[in-house]
Amino acid sequence: MLAVILEKKIMYFKYTEDELRAICRTQLESFEKWSRLIVHQVLSNKIGDNYFFSTHLDGNYLIKKELVEKATMMMKNEPFRFTNPIDTLFFEDIIYILCRNDFYKNYFSLFLTKMYPEGVNELRTFLNRLVPIRNKLSHTNTFSVRDAEQCVCYCNDFIESVKEYFIMTNQEKEFNIPTIIKVIDSLGNDYQIKDGRAGEKLTIIDPKTKQLKTFFNGDKFSLDLTIDPSFEDSTYILDWNQKNRIEVLNNGKRINVTITEELIGDEVILWCRLITINKWHKYLEYDQQLIIHFRALPRK
Numbered sequence: 001m002l003a004v005i006l007e008k009k010i011m012y013f014k015y016t017e018d019e020l021r022a023i024c025r026t027q028l029e030s031f032e033k034w035s036r037l038i039v040h041q042v043l044s045n046k047i048g049d050n051y052f053f054s055t056h057l058d059g060n061y062l063i064k065k066e067l068v069e070k071a072t073m074m075m076k077n078e079p080f081r082f083t084n085p086i087d088t089l090f091f092e093d094i095i096y097i098l099c100r101n102d103f104y105k106n107y108f109s110l111f112l113t114k115m116y117p118e119g120v121n122e123l124r125t126f127l128n129r130l131v132p133i134r135n136k137l138s139h140t141n142t143f144s145v146r147d148a149e150q151c152v153c154y155c156n157d158f159i160e161s162v163k164e165y166f167i168m169t170n171q172e173k174e175f176n177i178p179t180i181i182k183v184i185d186s187l188g189n190d191y192q193i194k195d196g197r198a199g200e201k202l203t204i205i206d207p208k209t210k211q212l213k214t215f216f217n218g219d220k221f222s223l224d225l226t227i228d229p230s231f232e233d234s235t236y237i238l239d240w241n242q243k244n245r246i247e248v249l250n251n252g253k254r255i256n257v258t259i260t261e262e263l264i265g266d267e268v269i270l271w272c273r274l275i276t277i278n279k280w281h282k283y284l285e286y287d288q289q290l291i292i293h294f295r296a297l298p299r300k
Contacts, residue, residue: 012145021143024151026229028091028134031155032192033181033228034162035094040086041175042107042165052085067093078210080203087192091134099124111165115157126154159230177276177287178231186222187213193290198283199271204294214295219259223292225272227253236287239273246270264296 012020043051047062052071054062061068071085082088089097097103104112104120116122133151136143166175183191189205204213204221215221225238238252245263247256252272257263273286281287 012148015148017143020145020148021137023229024133024143024148025137026226027152027155028130028137029182029226030228030230031130031158032091032094033179034159034230035098036086036089037175038108038162038165039089039094039097040084046107064096078205080205080210080212081191084194087194092131095124095127095131099127111168112161114164115161127158130154156230163230173280174282177278177282178228178236178274179288180225180272180274180290181228182226183290184224184226186220199289199291201291201293204292212293212295214297215259216297216299217259217261217264218299219296220257222254222256225253225290227274234277236274236276239275239286241271259296261298264298266295266297268294268296 015023047054052063053068056062067089068085071082071088074088075082075085098108098112099120101120104123109119112123113119116126129150133147135141136147163172163176166172180193182193183202185191185204187204188207191202193202194200205211206213227233227236227238233251240246240248240252240255242263245260247258248254249256255270257270270292272290272292274288274290275281275286278287283289
């Protein structure tokens with residue numbers, strides 16, 4: 001066991017601080033993806049599809065009122081970005097829901113007890129340790145090898161518990177597959193990608209208007225995809241359409257797009273399919289499909 005620990009320490013010392021930051025950002029994004037997924041899955045099954053806005057008999061919201069009001073406002077202001085209230089939860093909001101005593105006891109303890117045998121207080125302790133690490137990444141404070149070790153370890157412990165839940169409930173094939181979890185565009189937008197969609201639509205947003213972005217002939221933009229790091233790169237491929245009209249880099253994780261006459265249209269569609277190496281696929285021929293949507297017009 002000691003040899004394994006020492007080997008991991010040596011591995012982290014090989015990376016620069018910037019590389020450690022990139023690794024940990026991706027790990028935290030993976031944690032958010034799996035935690036949102038499990039909260040939505042469990043509460044939908046136990047309470048109903050409208051769980052986020054459900055109320056007690058006295059009229060008070062089941063979810064904290066501030067979270068309901070914030071979700072309502074964010075979905076109204078940015079409908080392309082936030083289509084579901086679960087997507088509006090911040091990092092600390094997710095931890096609050098997972099670690100709220102009644103929620104943990106009634107909904108989450110079944111599959112989290114194995115990894116956190118001391119109960120909700122142990123879960124809360126380890127998840128809260130991720131908050132200052134996330135803050136260091138957000139504010140460019142000094143970042144250590146120890147921070148990276150903790151980040152990767154605590155995120156993976158939680159993710160493994162969630163995967164265990166899907167095995168327990170015979171949903172492993174449906175959910176335990178690599179997926180695109182985030183997309184960043186060169187306009188400065190980042191998009192959290194939901195899980196389990198045969199054809200999720202991503203609308204390129206104009207940062208100024210928050211509406212559908214219109215490009216013109218000769219304009220350029222790029223997209224960078226983040227894949228769930230709890231799966232090895234060797235377990236999937238990324239297949240883009242329009243390969244002869246866009247530049248595909250980094251095994252499909254990045255595309256550069258130049259608007260040409262062939263890409264002009266009122267509704268331009270690019271799609272990327274994630275295909276695992278499994279003999280089975282969630283949607284027969286692929287496991288996730290991301291549809292990118294924007295407008296492209298000729299210059300006057």
